[in-house]
Amino acid sequence: MRPGPVIFVLLFLHTLITPTLADPGLVAHWPLIDSAADITPNPLSTRAHDIGWHPRGGAIFNGRSSHLAVDSDPRLQTGTNDFSIALWLHLDARLDDSPGDLVTLFDPVSRTGFHLGIQDQSATCTSTANTRNLFFGMDAGTDPLWTDCGRPGNNLMVYALTVFKGHLYAGTFEHGAHESGHVYRHAGGTNWIDCGSPDPANTVSALAVLDGHLYAGVSSYSGVGSHIAPSPNTHPGGRVYRHAGGKRWIPCGQVCDAGMIWGMTVFQGKLHVSAMDLPPKHLTTPRQGLYRYEGGTRWSWLGNPGGRIAPITVSDGHLFAGGFNGGTLGGVFRHEGGTNWSPYGSPPNVDQTYSFAMYRGTLHSGTWKEGRVYRHDAPLLWQDLGQLGSELEVMGLTPFNGKLYGGTLPLAQVYRFDDSHWTLTGRLDFSSVEYRRAWSMAVHQGRLFCGVLPSGHVHALQAGIAVSHDSALAPGWRHIVATRSGSRLQLHVDGRQVAQSTPFNPGDFNLSTPVPLRIGLGEHDHLNGRLRDVRLYNHALDTRTIRRLSRFSR
Secondary structure (H helix, E strand, C coil): CCCCHHHHHHHHHHHHHCCCCCCCCEEEEECCCCCHHHCCCCCCCEEEECCEECCCCCEEEECCCCEEEECCCHHHCCCCCCEEEEEEEEECCCCCCCCCEEEEEEECCCCEEEEEEEEEECCCCCCCCEEEEEEEEEEECCCCEEEECCCCCCCCEEEEEEEECCEEEEEEECCCCCCCCCEEEECCCCCEEECCCCCCCCEEEEEEEECCEEEEEEECCCCHHHCCCCCCCCCCCCEEEEECCCCCEEEEEECCCCCEEEEEEEECCEEEEEEECCCCHHHCCCCCEEEEEEECCEEEECCCCCCCEEEEEEECCEEEEEECCCHHHHCEEEECCCCCEEECCCCCCCCEEEEEEEECCEEEEEEECCCEEEEEEECCEEEEEEECCCCCEEEEEEEECCEEEEEEECECEEEEECCCCEEEEEECCCCCCCCEEEEEEEEECCEEEEEEECCCCEEEEECCEEEEECCCCCCEEEEEEEEEECCEEEEEECCEEEEECCCCCHHHCCCCCCCCEEECCCCCCCCEEEEEEEEEECCCCCHHHHHHHCCCCC
16 A cells, blocks of 8 residues: 555655764754654653654644753763754744744853754834844853944934844934934944834834834833933824835824834734823823734724733733733733733732743743842742842843843843843943933844933844844744854855854853753743754754755755
């Protein structure tokens, strides 16, 4: 009897990806085709946790608990030598979760090791900063270095940052009577290109990417909340636009009567925003809360939890919002469909939740009024991870190269979470005002960018060495190769080099550390997708070999 098509495909894949003597330097190989038998027959001791198997091939990682744990082994101690990771990754077109990490070997105490994963981050703090961006980084306890990347336009606050089609975009608060919020594209160094002003309102407050398009939300921001003089431009905001290239923007409608678009994210394949007003108008504006974009200029109201909501993010198949009305209405809420919401816990002394980040597979939040970050540990339970110095508010919050970073008020400082304490990496604004903010964050070109108030500058942090593919990774099967090759890190997708790091001194990055290797889990999040044919080499793969590996059937 002839084998069915699925059996034939699996047999074909087994033939293609069985390691042979033609693969010199192959340290370990996990075929991951159709059963647990594809995990154990390799030189490294590997244990599977909650791995499923797809009928058409590939190991299923559920985004919550699935991963492979590989025991520490001398063959994993790459030191200062070259190495390569090659694998096939399948991501669905719609993901209601962070795609997560692919392969990680990292000691968080010494900050030594490497990461290969997908940078995908919303609520940082208003925008979706990164959308399905491939990231490869390493560190060996190096000192962080901040670089000033200039001031986009005449802004007082870089309110929004996002990465789109290889570029970093910034949305700004422009204070003057005849000024309006703009979107700018970073052109390297301290140079920025003006992409236009979508609206007469003074602020482009949120940015996000959906289906190959860049969206911008606009707001009327007075500046009073940052203890600066009120902006004389009081033109109301509350609208969303889609970029049409150059300085052209297409209106996507008035969301509601509220004057601010605060949060912007993608959930269930559609754009969602949070709309709110500032005091005292917030007491009288009806139908503030969550909205879903239905196309054209149409928006559907999805209710609110009884008060204003600000940041919105997606995790484990649900949409979450941070409250803004103090007490129990300043905590975290989960959207339950329709206009229904449920409380998700309210940390003590938190009046406003400003930001969210997925770190080590768990939701974290940045808050006011004690400048603390909290980790969600159980239903309604948030663990206090401490105050960032003596700061009062945590706005920008994002994982980067194995660590969690938070930006603060009133000194516009950025801190790194070192498990038991927060370490100051730098102060980014020295203006002579009462409040300075390290507000917006995004990862681009292997660095962490942060926008501040009131100088309006953007700064970039290099911590270790990293490289990123700054376009959204397409759905379906993609072949990915990450290499450490001499003084460069490189990324290849489907046989083509898509990114290369700046040069580094190989001797500065000794990655030997006695921690286990993890596949499908890292310092960011559990993988939500499928893997097959995961390979680890003790040298940098050449272009010919990378192309050969990428020719397997998708």
